Amino acid sequence: MTHHFAAARAGLKLAAAMLATSVIVGPVLAQDVAEAAAPPPADASLSERIQHWADADREGDPAATLAALMALQAEVETDTAAVSARQRGELLAMIGTTHYALQQLDEAATWFDRAAEVYAEDGSAPETVAEMAINRAVLMRRANRLAEAEEAARLALSIRQGLYDQPHEEVASALGMLGNVLYSSGRYEESLDLMRLALDEQRAAGPDDALEIIKRLDSLASLLNETGRDTEAVRVAREAEALARANLGRDHAWYGYVLNTLGQALLDLTLYGEAIPVIRETLDVRRAQLGDEHPYTAASQMVLAVALEETGRLQEASVLSGAATAILERHRDLMDPNTLAGFLRRRARLAASLGEWDLYAQRIADAQPVLEDMLDPRSPALANFHIEHAYQLYRRGEAEQARALAERWVPIVVERLIPANNDRIFGEMLLARLRQRDGDAAAGGDALWQALDPVAAELVGKLSDVRAADRDIARQASANSPAMLLYLETALAAGDEDRAFGALQILTLSELALTQRRATDERSGEASDAFALHRRLVDTNRRLRLVERRIALGLSEDQVEEAAEALDAQRDRLDREAEELLARLVAHHPDFIARIRPQPVSLERLRLSLEEGEVVIIPVETKSGSWVTQVDSGGMTWSAVDGESLRANVAALREAVAPASELDAFPADAAHALFGQLFPQGVSGYDRVYLYGGQSLASLPLAILLTGQAGDDLASAPWLVREAASQVIGNLAVFAEGRGQSRPLGSDVSTFAGIGGAELPGVSGGEVRLAGLFRSGRPAADSIADLPPLLTADAELLALADALPGDDVLLVGSDAAEENFKRADLSKARVIAFATHGLVAGELRNLWEPALLLGTRGKDSGEDGLLGASEIAQLKLDADWVILSACNTASGADGGAPVYSGLATAFAQAGARSLMLSHWRVRDDAAAVLSVDTVRGAAQGLSRAEALRQAQLALMARTDIPDAAHPAIWAPFVILEN
Template identity: 45%
Template sequence: MPLPLRAGAALAALGFGLWAVAPTLAQNAPDVPGEARTDPASAALIAEIDAFGAADASADPAGDLEKIADLRRRIEAHGGLPPMAMGLLESAEGAAHFYLRDFETAAAAYGRAAPLFEAGNAPPDELAGLYNNRASILAALGRYGEAEADHRRALAIRRQIEGERGEAVSSSLFGLGYVYYRQGRIEESLPFLREAADQQLDYLRPGNPLPIVRLTSLASVLGRSGRTAEGLAAARKAEALAREYLGPDHPTFAIALNNLGNALIENRIFREAIPVLRESLEVRIKTGGEQASGTAITMRNLATALKATGADADAEALNRRALEIYEATGEVDTPFALAYLYSELADFAARRDEWESYFALSDKAIASADAALDNDSAEQAQIHLYRAEWLLRKGDFSDARGVAERWVPVMQSDLIVSHEDRIWAEMLLARLRQLTGGEPGEVLALADDAMDKLEAKLADLAVSDEALVREARRHREAAILYLALAADLGDGERMVRSMQLANITELARGQQFAQPDDAPPDGALALRARLLDLGRTRAELAARLEAAQLDENADRDGLARELASADSAAQAIEMKLLRDHPDFVARYRPQPLRLAELRSRMRKGDLVLAPVEGEATTWVLAIGKDSLRWSVLDTMQLGQQVASLRDAVDLPDPALAGFPLDTAHALFRGLFPQGLGKVRRVLVHGGERLASLPFALLTTRAHDGSLADAPWLIRSAGVQVVGNLSLFGAEPVPAPTATRARRFVGVGGVELPGSANAGTARLAGLFRGGRPDRGVIGDLPSLPAAAEELRGLAETFPESGRMLLIGPEAAEERFKRADLTGLDVLAFATHGLVAGELAGLWEPALLLGTGDPAAGEDGVLGASEIARLAIDADWVILSACNTASGGSEGAPSYSGLATAFAQSGARALLLSHWRVRDDAASWLSVRTVQATRDGEGRAEALRRAQLALIRDKSLAGAAHPAIWAPYVLIEN
């Protein structure tokens, strides 16, 4: 479906549009030789030329050209004027042609003006401005070599005037960066764009939009280069500065908001993107009107975020309004904008089984695509294949196959082999051939080849996390098609493979917070950062080499040598990563296990339950030591069941209402149609909606009695989540804590800002890259039992192996200095913050506070920081609120906290799905650790603690799942 759009049309969206570099005339013409000034006729003609510099060149460019032609005739009759005057006249003509959008003629006029300026000894700043304007027009015309030369001439002059930093210098740097960007040389462009944006910030002043334009343009290029985290940080800064320096009624503020919302969407932070884009829409309407194309763009972006969070009705209404604007104005930002909007609206109709409406809209989408796009392009094919996808869901297999047979070859010829849309299209065709009686061998060959490419891509260290996050939906859809194909064949091996590929794509969505900042130069993260940089360079060189085949003047041999050198360097780094950091590779890029290998790692009584949730159908694989069964569920009904159970536990304490036991049992029957039998440990792998629910609260049979006596699943079996199936059982299970006598570190008891006992723990005034402010944090409830919980946990360890960081000692800077090696348990008892839960929170985090703002810490330990720590711990306990859930529909299955701790080295985690009551958190965590000390496995220890809590009548409401069931154990 349509990708989110940036601020405006392709150029204007980046802040590079011609509107940003409109040529200007000298406001005050330089002195010319005295005799020319003393000649009254010459002076009068020069005064007319000067008048063009004082006038608005965009007001009546056609009229200006008539005046200029008349003036030229009179100058010729007069016998000519000095070079500078004639240069200004050429510049005025260039400006008029520019505003008439006759750019070739404008460039020629500026070209004639340049030597006249030089001959007339024009002031350096005027000459540099002329070169700059001509370069901008030449770049827009695609004459990049000439544009670069003029920008460099302007830059050299401006550096003579301003030095290495200056407002005009930054403009030339930006222009050079744009020239490289337009040629696809993004890696070369970024140093210029970064420096230009940095210098422009020196000239921030109220009402001046240019520094904001430069910064938001940089953010866009960073996002397009795959540096979405850096791009998001730049977009946040641009929005904050636009708010401060331009105010809420400025159109550039709307652009900054829109581009921030788009960056959030690219990072899949949908919940925060929604209010940002709503505000952008308000400003767009206020400053540009309801019918402006920019207004339609923000509507479409907002619709994307709303749809991702399940707000289909609002998303559909916004897309329909955007379509009305495009149809009324005829202004579209891209040739395929209308086609994608019709297709998106058709999608909503199909979801409601309104097929007559669907086909009418789909016909319009196809007609628009065929009329607007190049014949047989990937974008055009995509619109047609959306139709094939819905025909498949509707059951019109033959019609769907006809469409796919026509358009999948176009995707294959137009896209690289690893492109997510090509992999999906090939898998779609394989499935349709199977459903229409295709030759089985050919079907499997096409399907296996598509999945081989997906598996290789998911394992490739040179593929960025951001790319996998952005492409996760298509990857998952392709894997689900493979799963359906394998199920029809009864092919358990392929079913298990497809299940793992689908869930690995989901796992990758939580990995985006690992960044190489401050990483050791030979460490895994730093090596991989270099590998990603080389990957971008290689992709760029490959594209330039391909384009060079059509350019006889291009240095094809030189480009080929550069590409070979980059390939060699990347291969060397990848080999070093595999050799020196195998554990990092295994955690970061898991690979599917063969069915036999998976079974060999299971214990007697184990059952791997692997749900794979599609848009309409959910597959649930139940893998035993010697069995494989699967069931198919309706995804909408499943979502309703999960929502009902979550609503029953997401309750404000102490208002514990009833619990839908019938729903708990209905969901159990769907997931375990054969019952549990002799299963003693359920290993859950995957799921989206289901990942927000602990299976412990399902009931194994119908029950309408007291909650204390309900047949909860944990009465029969323990439950744990396996995050990375390829690591499951790969290492020996460590001996119990008591025999190892290892160490414990407990962190928490943080006193919140604004509380009566805040003491020295506080939050720094400046937060890194989007964190909630003091007021928002101060509104969180206190956790009075947190310190006691940590002390209780510590008592299960020898005194010599305990470290407690409580209250002010839990400050972020002190925690980061702590020794985190050789730990049995690292426990946090503080607030866990889900991305998007609080205003300004862009990544999941733990609240620690800071005792010293000068230390450079803000008191919020984010997932990106956790991923860079080296935590040698058997397990991490996050006795905190909301540390397991992704927080909303469209979020990763498990929050980035889970993945971040796994990346940092933790081997198991105990996390919570919802806000945990303080006394219950302490009760469960202490008894779970005590049980492991006595020799129990983690899943069994948690099970026993939960059952004991249900029986404990001293804790009010303890039998309600809201109290005893929030925790989930995640291994690997």
């Protein structure tokens, strides 16, 4: 974390603005002309001259200022009676701040100590003594003398707590200072507690002081993000941004800080759709405040380029990356060489991804001399740059040159990096594939797998790490997808279906898959102790990684030995705790570990679990290649597909069903072409189709595909839904193991819970409303008011209740308010249905996560009316089926995240066994028909997927519902079930 410092009039508040943020702040750039402050009048008294310097701008030429202040101090020492103790202390403090401006930290500390002694003599200024202690804490923290920094910060806090009976902003400042010191010491939990207290104190002391509250919020959000509490970090950063926008305006420096903190928190959650506009605004603010050529403006450009690349906007990402890297190259003195090497790799890779090979060659040629000048010839960073170049040449078909590079540089990463290092794994996979492609006898047959299997095992081991959180493992899988893609290609070229199938599962690993495995196990109630131990292990491991990162990034030649020793001791303690917890899990709960971190399911196991008429479709979509694999009871077949064409077909179909589309037109050619890509052999003999994985493909229901040519009559078109029922699989292992275990709906349904029909502000004039923006950073009420009312939601929920036996819990209209829902007992509900708006992150202004609109009865309810994904995940459900008869509920966390990663994952985490979700905004009348008819069919013994299929066929044949034959009306829902 970087910190901001501000010196007050007499240097007494050196660290008043020292709050943790994630913004990049470096040394102040020198001005063309440094102007010293004007000297005081020659005939001024000592007292007047001290006051003159207190009022002067001392920052223009600190060296000249220091000389003048030291001369004045010499005079004061010869005639101390001529000035008051307070003025003597003020002069000493000014000398301290000037030493600090000159980066003379030890000298600054000495003068602050002298100032504190003089103020203490005065006896009437304990607050000033506290300010000196704060200044000392700042200096000692900067010098990594953390024990001294903590002592000074605690002294300041003690003085201020004794001075003020009521909440006070100076107490808030001292709490924040101590929190920063403890953060630097690696004591993250204590630091967080103090940061929360500082915010509460500031709110109570100065509820109208927006700037100070913003600083406290930004500090807390940054620390939350640093410690892995990313969801809460976004919530707090949202509040800081909203308050800064309303009270400071975009020209204020702190608005740039809070924007940067918010953008980083959103990126860490992979909420690209929300992060990108925030980062864009951060970039605009930095350009206005620092200029286009400033290195920190360039850093924001690079962050934006990364986010754009992740969401497929390669052209803009390439332009931004190229411009930013050029600026950063001109400021090499501020850049870590390894970081610059990474930027140069990314800049070249973007050109390759766009197929702009001339530009790619130019960027490679420009980067090589820069890196060779900055890096050791056997540096892993330099080797990785050349290995990345070899990979791009391989993709382009220049395998001979690619292999020559790989043979030279891969041995360096093998020698210098540990086997589990991602870059080493990638390099070894690439070299093996290039050797296989050239037909090397030594790289074929058993020799090939003797070389590659240990490398793959390293990766599988990382993805089976019981110490890591599900989200971290999913991110690790994504980061290693290029390496596993090479392994897949190697296996397919060797005709090794088992290894290829294992690679497919790693390439398609998602947080949802991990969540479904965990939720399946946790519901059993047999492993509560194991889950408790595992949660402690994950938390301890998270804290250990933070300390290790602190050690890696924080140690430098000027760091004193005691700081390094303190961090080393904390790392050792956390490492021992993690090992002890892991040993207890291994000794007492080995089956639990095997279940939550299973190895990929074997092809044979999946094949034997399938019945005649069933087929599993597994698409793999990457920037480097796309494949579609089919598995049925007879075995596995696969085919390469043109990824660009596949994504274009998906985009055409998505556009055709968008809310603003013309329903009299439908791209039948795209629907038929996409069917051919997914089912090159057709679907003859299949009546049940399961979809696992996919990126763009996961944004469409398979039912919408056309198995043949379609005429103008959509009602009679050969939709796939006529041939087969389809559903989504979240986890292949759970699917293979759980066949035949799901309970059909029937007379044993104990409770149906229906929630929905919230009245929208400005639409119906009802009581249900949304809380204001300030409290949680959620959408403003005026944007919610633009949503269409759900006129048939009440009737839909009543019809669902009538379709199922057993008791009912109905929360309709104002009774569906969020506070009511959270108080309701849903522990016995086997079927839960929501008939309300499902909101996608970024769909409405300031909506940062997927949510269900429930509303709230009033501003004092403590709720904001939106049941977000993070809140859903905390629910404790035992539901066989959750039906989201709402809009956009199958969408991911945002436009760049995997589909099903939002509400679907949240409900799986809460305990839902299966889900019925929508891929786009559903018209109210169609949603009611589809949900009710699907539930009725399932209650009569049909599988959920078959019940939905029949409901869709019935709806498209109806003439009393406008446009019912158009897929936008009948096709939005999917079943996600294991």
